[in-house]
Amino acid sequence: MTLALSKRPGMTLFCYALCCRCHRTRLAVAEKNIAIDVVDVDDGNYPEDLLELNPYQMMPTLVDRELALYDSRLIIEYIDERFPHPPLMPIDPVARAKARLMLYRIERDWYCAVDKLERGEPTEVAEARQAIGDGLAVLAPMFSQAPYFMSSEFTIIDCYLAPLLWRLRHYGIKLPKSALPVLKYAERLFARPAFQASLSEQERELR
Ligand SMILES: N[C@@H](CCC(=O)N[C@@H](CS)C(=O)NCC(=O)O)C(=O)O
Structure with a gap:
């Protein structure tokens, strides 16, 4: 029962x-x-x-x-x-609005591309791979400004980015050399005990 x-x-x-x-x-x-x-x-x-x-x-x-x-x-x-501590959202209203806007963009530009990678026609898959790879490459300099995404502390934006970065190899997305800061940032996220604890067994096997 x-x-x-x-x-x-x-x-x-x-x-x-x-x-x-x-x-x-x-x-x-x-x-x-x-x-x-x-x-x-x-x-x-x-x-x-x-x-x-x-x-x-x-x-x-x-x-x-x-x-x-x-x-x-x-x-x-x-x-x-x-569970307010440690906070995932910034406190200040303008910073909160900016974080929400970033979440909106990550969802719209990258998570929707992931949906296509997983369920789309071959042309959509190729476009989605390109969109995620190009998008990350363009933003690469922002990943070297602080340990986390534009922040000295882990935030909700890192929560959104980490699952995508963990799946890059699985989705066949290769980043150019200029995107090295993205890969270094990803390694910092993956090394966190909470990230390791968040993985399902199947996700662990993706890399
Ligand atoms: N906007 C929702 C979307 C959730 C969603 O699309 N979930 C998928 C799995 S990734 C799902 O449950 N699809 C229905 C199914 O597979 O039965 C969210 O962010 O939670």
Whole structure:
């Protein structure tokens, strides 16, 4: 007998093992170092009541007692507000707006390209590979200005970038030599204990 979701004692995050939006959510949770049950629902292995709680049947989905939350961005923002330390969002309103704009751009330009890499026609796949590679190369100088993306501390933007960078080789994206700062930045992210803790077994095997 499975436990009804709303009766689960703590928080549960339902994820796919290889989805990069699930990965960014697992990473935010790992950075907060909170006790949370992460459940893989690959192969349509959803608990029945999850289907009732999430009309879109998309992962990730977070269940925290009576709250069922879907959409990785909403989940990450909720986790950041419920567990404020260490903060993932800047405090100042202008800096927060800039961070949100950057998240919007990463989602629109790169995560949507990842969707095409995973499910698109061959021409779309080639275009998506090119878009991510060129985009990272253009931004390369920004990755050497601070240990994290434009910040001395790890932020929500790093949560979004890390899953993409972990998958570059898997997606066949080669960066030019001029993008070396991006690769160095990626190694700094991958070395974080929280990043290592965020990886599913299948993700670990991607590299
Ligand atoms: N905007 C949503 C999109 C989530 C999404 O597209 N999830 C995919 C996996 S990457 C999904 O669950 N697709 C339905 C399915 O595979 O059954 C988010 O950021 O969480």
